[in-house]
Amino acid sequence: MTDEKKPEWFEPEKADSFSSVVKPGVSGVNADRPAAKAGRFVKKRNTPSLDPATLADEIKTGGRTALAKGITLIESNAEHDFHTAQTLLHKLLPESGRSIRIGITGVPGAGKSTFIESFGSYLCDRGHKVAVLAVDPTSSLTGGSILGDKTRMEKLARNPRAFIRPSPSGGKLGGVHRKTRETMLLCEAAGFDVILVETVGVGQSEVIVRDMVDFFMLLVLTGAGDELQGMKKGIMELADAVIVNKADGPNEQSAKKTKEEYNRILHFLQPATKGWQTAAMTSSAIQNSGIDEIWETITAFEQFTKKSGIFGERRRLQTKEWLNDMIIDQLQMNFFNNPAIKNLLPKVENEVISGNRPVASGVDELFKAFFEAKNKLSDLDSFSLL
């Protein structure tokens, strides 16, 4: 265990106080133990608090340290932790799901973290328990930078009714989504009834987050003319609400104008949720204005979708797609990491590129080699989902 890999929540009292930094993957929940750091033999893996049944009980009764430990298990890239985490999830699944899951996206600088701070504090004041998670699509590639400012959401991080967890690092392909989804379930089991998932609009991250939440909002800035033209229609079609933020001071009037322009355009777009007309609203995260209206909108949305059955149907579909995505990830990784394929692929590639062989025939040979290699294995090779 190198220092580089040491979890940043090494000091327990600071564990939950950071916002959206990206943690390096850890190779075990013992990573913060001095013996582990010194590279010495770590004797006990199954300390009582890491027994999944005990941990599940502690999480259910709202133990924050237990929750942090559970999430660390989920985020770990070690195989034994994967299995412990799955046992833990199995135990907590019946307690999960009782929340409203809200996704928030917007370009860097749109005011997401300021908004979450204001919105999250508003909800905590009203008796809700708010968990803030982040999906940083760059975390696997760069070690994370976009959501990487530790000073974000300081006030909310100190609120005892809030829990802020930075984006996990990916480990392998697909890792970030799995970890975030599972973390969400753990937070729900711990009694958090509002889950906010923040992401920046990079790559596919908006689509990924849309697929894990009930309500999705897009934070935008004023100066709509250019922005609206530059904005992809597809992103607006994912949103259940568009929030024109920074509607304060000299900006207030232009924000209202921008809101109208968005409303006009939204009218012509396909709604993200059937039967729900996506509307634009203004807010000022700094002055805490517009927050009430946004929460009322979300509450109305929840009532509407629950009544129509869309709420439950969307969640069922999301879980089905999650299963599907993970199967595909798993198949792909198993296939391409298989030594027989690694060996054979360059030859087949050359043959098809040079036009000497039909593509399908190349695929056929590869699959035969893959299954032959699989059949030779005495036991299953390890999970590649981390």
Ligand code: GDP
């Ligand atoms: P993020 O990158 O989307 O998370 O954006 P931040 O929350 O870090 O905000 C970017 C900048 O906009 C910061 O300097 C904030 O102080 C400022 N900001 C955020 N919300 C508001 C707002 O409602 N009004 C004004 N005037 N500035 C804001």
